[in-house]
Amino acid sequence: MSPTLRSAVDVAAGGKTRAVIYVRISQDRTGAGLGVDRQREDCEALAARNGWDVVEVYVDNDVSAFSGKLRKDYRQMLADLDEGKATIVIAWHTDRLHRSPTELEEYINLSERRGISTHTVQAGTIDLSTPSGRMTARILGAVARQESEHKGERVARARRQKALAGEWMGGIRPYGWGLPTGEMRKKIDRKTGDEVEVPELDMMKAVPEEAEALRYWTDQILSGASIRSLVKWCADKGITTTRGNPVSHTDMRDMLLRPRNAGIAVYRGEEVGRGKWEAIVDETKYRAVAAILKDPARTTTPGAAPKWLGSILYRCGRGECPHFVYVTQSGGRRFPSYRCQTGHGGGRRAEIVDQYVEDVLVERLSRPDANDLLLPAPDAVDVTGLQAEAGQIQQRMRDLGGLFGAGELELAAFTEGMETARAQLEGVTRQLARAATQDPLVGLVGAQDVRKAWKALELEQQRNVLRALVTVTLKTPRQGRMPDGGYFDYDAVHFAWKRERGSK
Template identity: 65%
Template structure:
């Protein structure tokens, strides 16, 4: 933006740069006040202001790109002006590297810098450069000191079991009835120009559960503990209309993180480390949290995209051809109209997939519907003392914190700290594995004793049904008789060998 002035050539050309690192209201009042003061200085100096560069709500310390600043440097390199006017040097730089680049440009183009608060900086002289670097180092110190204060405040909040800020976590955040102002930035798709609007948003209580979201987390954890998959839970979430707290679809990586959060069990975390109990309402107990973490971190768990079978018995049914030890896969080999199970070695004919899966599923549902089905349930790990393990975990956590405090105060050396903390973490991992044992459920739980076993069976995702199949049956597919069978059909049920494992 240009200001009216005397004819070009009679006065010195200057540019103004204004910046504020955090504009909480979005009104731009901070940069507006800076600009007013800079314009007064320009008039007093007798300068023509040919351009004003504005970076609102952008920190110089954060390392983020500043479009206005970059545009100013390009214009100065092109000779647009020979004077830069700013409110203070810390509006220009908070990084020594950035300052040196600015000094080099000013030296090569004969540009001088004038500030409202710190006076004239002649970067062509050693004294001027020394002052600029001194101001820059002070600004850097202030930024780092502020960063430490912010980090310490967040650490203290975490230690006190309080919400430390950030994106609302899925599962918590109930409106309190109060509102606060928030700045929303929108970009015009045609011009690329940004605009900021101030809106009222509700203030949330991050210690209170959002019932529907909390129930969704609990459903996901139960799915995983009974043989389900993250992808199955993601599909369930999408079918129910759940999104992230930002309104985006939930993808498997996000879903996995959501299920493994210590926060779910009311455990506070700071920089990735568990540091104690939070003051928010937990969704699940610690035992179930440790269980789902153990399941998801199991190295044997298959997680590669596209590897999940689409059919009930795929890679579970065994081939019954003599001498073959392979499992069956479901394909449409040879232009078949319907998918069929075949051995990957291609010997023997196929077996119609829908009829075979229906037959095996009916066997399972009918068996689990019998009065004595409760006898099939496996007993839980009676040798796991959950209360004692949780107490032991808390004791080890406290030992880790005490060790860190001793190292921080200089009472122990780095090797001593490393040795002690590694030993404590190894013990903690062992405790958590034992807690996980107590959480993983028999896949028959929820089916045995259900009012309608078939409805409960059909409500389970494919991975959970496959886990039940693995747990209950060995299914071997023998060579089928050819042609029409005595019952008038063509599907040879007698060629399906069933062995119950329980």
């Protein structure tokens, strides 16, 4: 049935033709919704001229039809039309409805099944009940899709050009940058719709307090701290992300791994050169942190944080048992105990074991020869030379990308060249990491009061010292009263030192 005939049937039935309006704008930079408001006014005017009764208006603001993101109001409109809510759909243009051939075919099937006609302000009436109307809709959809793809290519080229030039490419303000210039600009508040003034930000300059936090986090990771401890530090200090949200484990890891910290420009995950903004973290330290956090052997514990020094670090020494011990409450809540993961044997009072291990470590680190425990400085690590080599590799990667983009290099050769360059860059990164990674014993060796310095460490840092220095094994204890008059067998706690000969 044609749109004109359908309207006549509705009028003959004694009622006005029921219509719905759909409006959408793919990018609302101000948040004011002005684009959809203008579309709505034009669509309402079209409905008034034709005497249609608008029963619903569906709005998807700042959502691209081409991006594939869910358009909630569009999907609701289809469901309502399938329930018979209206027989007319009004849009500003067909490309506001759909730019995907799949979506168009779904819409055509619904229109045929429910007798729905489509009217647009710009493209006129699209009669999907006829072959010519469907052909017109498909042609318009193909043209709209081509325009979207072309626009995407232009945006991508512009972003790549900015990245190669070391400029800010836009997006969410990264933590550490965006120093207020002293000037103000107007912005529409997305929540209230009111026009407000906000500070103009210079994205090339660092925010002092945020830069200091980034440097602190970097040094802490190099000293053996965990991401978990840094997240807690942020919570205690009231530090949030640039969006005002609490810093999560993922947020902290992403901020530490951001190449921008070291003044490195990135495009689509690949380093493309130096940025024009202020570097906050020394590149050597950034490379070291990246190597630590990306190390496949790095232990991550998504569960609860360890609360005891030796949990899953002390070894079970009963016979040939290869497992570690952990703390349980099987001895009663007053007496948490270390027990083997397999559950065999008795437990050892966790508080007493940890205190004894601490006493032994502090005593050893307080000796005059404690300096001998420190790892030797990396031999012949030419940081300047390695950084220059990294720059050359990155330039080669950019050159490969340029040749491939210009059609002068085949895909196979491009892929092989990029894989080789990435492997070389990873090797350079690991060498730079050796120059920046800090021995966990630094800060304890040579301290005026070693015990005070030990107590000042976070638990995870203490555990890193334990990992680096000694393997503790809990042997089967003797029964009864010990020579010192107590019942704890200290001789059953065995120390195997990793950085010196002999053991305790």
